[in-house]
Amino acid sequence: MSSISYTEEKKQSLRVRLKSIAYEAQDVLLFELTPLDGPTLPSFSAGSHIDVHLPNGLTRQYSLCNSPLENSRYVLGVKKDLFSRGGSNFMHDELKVGSELKISLPRNHFSLSPESSHSILIGGGIGITPLISMAHELNAKNASWQLFASFRSRADLALVQQLNSNRVHLHIDDESSGGFLDISSVLESAPAGSHFYCCGPEPMLNRFLELSKSIDPSRIHFESFKPVLANLSGDSFEVKLIKTQKIFSIGPDQTILQVLLKHGISAPGSCEQGICGTCETRVVDGIPDHRDSLLSAEERSSNQIMMICCSRSLSPSITLDL
Ligand code: FES
Numbered sequence: 001m002s003s004i005s006y007t008e009e010k011k012q013s014l015r016v017r018l019k020s021i022a023y024e025a026q027d028v029l030l031f032e033l034t035p036l037d038g039p040t041l042p043s044f045s046a047g048s049h050i051d052v053h054l055p056n057g058l059t060r061q062y063s064l065c066n067s068p069l070e071n072s073r074y075v076l077g078v079k080k081d082l083f084s085r086g087g088s089n090f091m092h093d094e095l096k097v098g099s100e101l102k103i104s105l106p107r108n109h110f111s112l113s114p115e116s117s118h119s120i121l122i123g124g125g126i127g128i129t130p131l132i133s134m135a136h137e138l139n140a141k142n143a144s145w146q147l148f149a150s151f152r153s154r155a156d157l158a159l160v161q162q163l164n165s166n167r168v169h170l171h172i173d174d175e176s177s178g179g180f181l182d183i184s185s186v187l188e189s190a191p192a193g194s195h196f197y198c199c200g201p202e203p204m205l206n207r208f209l210e211l212s213k214s215i216d217p218s219r220i221h222f223e224s225f226k227p228v229l230a231n232l233s234g235d236s237f238e239v240k241l242i243k244t245q246k247i248f249s250i251g252p253d254q255t256i257l258q259v260l261l262k263h264g265i266s267a268p269g270s271c272e273q274g275i276c277g278t279c280e281t282r283v284v285d286g287i288p289d290h291r292d293s294l295l296s297a298e299e300r301s302s303n304q305i306m307m308i309c310c311s312r313s314l315s316p317s318i319t320l321d322l
Helices: 006-011 088-093 125-140 183-188 202-211 256-262 297-302
Strands: 013-025 028-035 049-053 059-063 074-079 100-104 119-124 145-151 168-172 195-199 220-223 237-241 246-250 280-285 305-307 317-320
Touching (some): 059 074, 074 088, 074 125, 119 125, 119 183, 125 145, 125 195, 183 202, 195 202, 202 220, 237 256, 246 256
Parallel strands (some): 119 145, 145 168, 195 220, 237 317
Antiparallel strands (some): 013 028, 013 100, 028 074, 049 059, 049 100, 237 246, 280 305
């Protein structure tokens, strides 16, 4: 994307215009964002998401679902959620075409692996959004891929039609006597060396994670809307901030982010559930106890980054690049 540092990148935001809102499926709208400061937007890779800073004060994360080859717009697919705390409902009911919005630069914790000889994309419902962008990127590279897209009913069918490809395998729960998509056979029939990417509702993701346990974790990729691990408490530990030159103690029921903010330290954060990546911080020393739902197995074992809103420390002390 650019050569700016991670921390600088976090501080950057973009002004965009909401150019159009289009109906895509039952309770799903597409929001097209175009640049306000220049002809193009920063490039992004498939699987990226952005923070949208809503005029009601909330910040929400949405995946980009258009092709990464496009540089003049970002497209978001947003499903209205009856239990929304003001994010998707606000997007659906209050936002007007022509509005100016503040967004973050695209970030990617769900990127395509360059190692993959064949990519299997498995999506359910609105979880299809990042996979559509992946399919565009894979198509552009002439790469080998398949998309298994699952929806509850035809009325929920979103975005897959634009791919118009025999690589897309559609599953409609209501039209299948077998019920849900058979993830087990998708995994079993995949060519050797395939990488698997899953994004969808919690039951689908849990089935995928359970069934893929025997596969090399470096070939398993997923994105979650909800935290996979809910327990954020644990033993106390010490946090050293290398730039700020401060040391704090993190209690059993506190998170690093909570303690830093309480002491007036400027630290990035948004979802506070380990699912958006906003609080990703570089680890200088120590062993993180990862509790997030987005880092890959490789990123976890590298011990180089952690999500400070939820992850803890396995070592008595951990040093962060803050
Ligand atoms: S604030 Fe969202 S992952 Fe930490």
